[in-house]
Amino acid sequence: MISTMFSKKVMHGLFAVGALCIAFTLTAYGQVQTKTTTAAAGDPTHAIKVERGTVVYVSGNSCVIKAEDGTLRHFDNVPDSVTVTVDGKQLNIHQIQPGMVLERQTITTTTPRMITTVKTVTGTVWMVNPPSMVILTLEDGKNQKFTIPKGQMFTVDGQQTDAFGLRKGMKIEAQKIVEQPETVVSQQIKRTGVAPPPPPAPKADVPMLVVVAVEAPAPAPVETASAAPAPKQLPKTASDLPLIGLLGLLFCGVSLSVTAVRNLLARTA
Numbered sequence: 001m002i003s004t005m006f007s008k009k010v011m012h013g014l015f016a017v018g019a020l021c022i023a024f025t026l027t028a029y030g031q032v033q034t035k036t037t038t039a040a041a042g043d044p045t046h047a048i049k050v051e052r053g054t055v056v057y058v059s060g061n062s063c064v065i066k067a068e069d070g071t072l073r074h075f076d077n078v079p080d081s082v083t084v085t086v087d088g089k090q091l092n093i094h095q096i097q098p099g100m101v102l103e104r105q106t107i108t109t110t111t112p113r114m115i116t117t118v119k120t121v122t123g124t125v126w127m128v129n130p131p132s133m134v135i136l137t138l139e140d141g142k143n144q145k146f147t148i149p150k151g152q153m154f155t156v157d158g159q160q161t162d163a164f165g166l167r168k169g170m171k172i173e174a175q176k177i178v179e180q181p182e183t184v185v186s187q188q189i190k191r192t193g194v195a196p197p198p199p200p201a202p203k204a205d206v207p208m209l210v211v212v213a214v215e216a217p218a219p220a221p222v223e224t225a226s227a228a229p230a231p232k233q234l235p236k237t238a239s240d241l242p243l244i245g246l247l248g249l250l251f252c253g254v255s256l257s258v259t260a261v262r263n264l265l266a267r268t269a
Contacts, residue, residue: 035118041181044111055100061093065102086193099196107188112181119176121146130163136172146174 053065053073062076083090084102096102123136126143135145153160154172166172 033120035120037116037118039114039116040111041114042112044109047108047110049106049108051104051106053102055096055098055102058093058096058098063093063096082191084191084193086195091193096193097196100193101196102191102193105190105192107190109186109188111184111186113184115180115182117176117178117180119178120173122173123171125166125168125170125172127168128163128166130166132163134163134166 051067053067055063056066056072057064061078061080062074063078065073065075067073078093080092080094083092084096085091086096086100121136121138123138123144125134126137127135130148131150132148133145134148135143137143148163151162153162154165
């Protein structure tokens with residue numbers, strides 16, 4: 001039995017090219033067995049990103065948060081399943097209030113690992129055309145053609161040989177081992193918040209403003225001129241001198257009239 005193993009580490013971007021150099025290029029895969037294993041290739045690394053902001057507006061499943069740099073960020077259609085831990089309570093979008101300071105901590109974990117893929121084919125050499133082609137009779141009795149990479153070596157009875165050392169009837173087992181490094185990135189998000197502080201209490205030596213409601217007096221009724229009673233005595237507005245003068249003129253007139261009448265009677269007598 002001839003056992004052949006091909007192995008080599010393959011870096012990112014070179015997997016397709018490296019595979020041609022380290023293993024058979026299989027034209028048929030009916031009898032090829034594939035086994036894939038994954039193993040850690042180093043210690044994971046962690047990156048933490050912290051974002052803080054103050055809630056300025058909440059409506060339905062939307063909110064506006066003012067970040068520490070002063071920019072406003074609008075979060076629309078926030079699911080009810082997204083919660084924030086505030087004072088030990090889990091609050092959803094309908095329970096947060098303006099003034100709350102929210103913090104989102106994103107932990108990104110990057111884990112390197114190595115994926116090893118082993119493809120194995122077993123069979124009996126039915127025909128070989130060195131240095132690039134061999135036909136094997138597989139376990140199901142069918143013949144399959146394989147392309148041999150340039151410079152590929154085989155182990156035959158513990159000895160290294162190339163394709164020119166293969167002979168018809170030899171039992172051969174060929175393996176293609178591919179190691180592909182990759183990184184796995186996972187994220188964990190923690191949301192916490194702080195309720196807005198209560199308004200400050202007034203100082204002890206400052207009296208509080210007390211507002212007392214005072215009823216205004218009813219307006220006095222308006223008195224009309226017709227309703228006012230007539231005065232009993234006219235007010236004294238002038239002196240008696242004009243009246244005395246008027247009476248004197250009246251007496252003088254009477255005296256003159258009497259004298260004129262008397263003279264008229266004397267003339268007619």
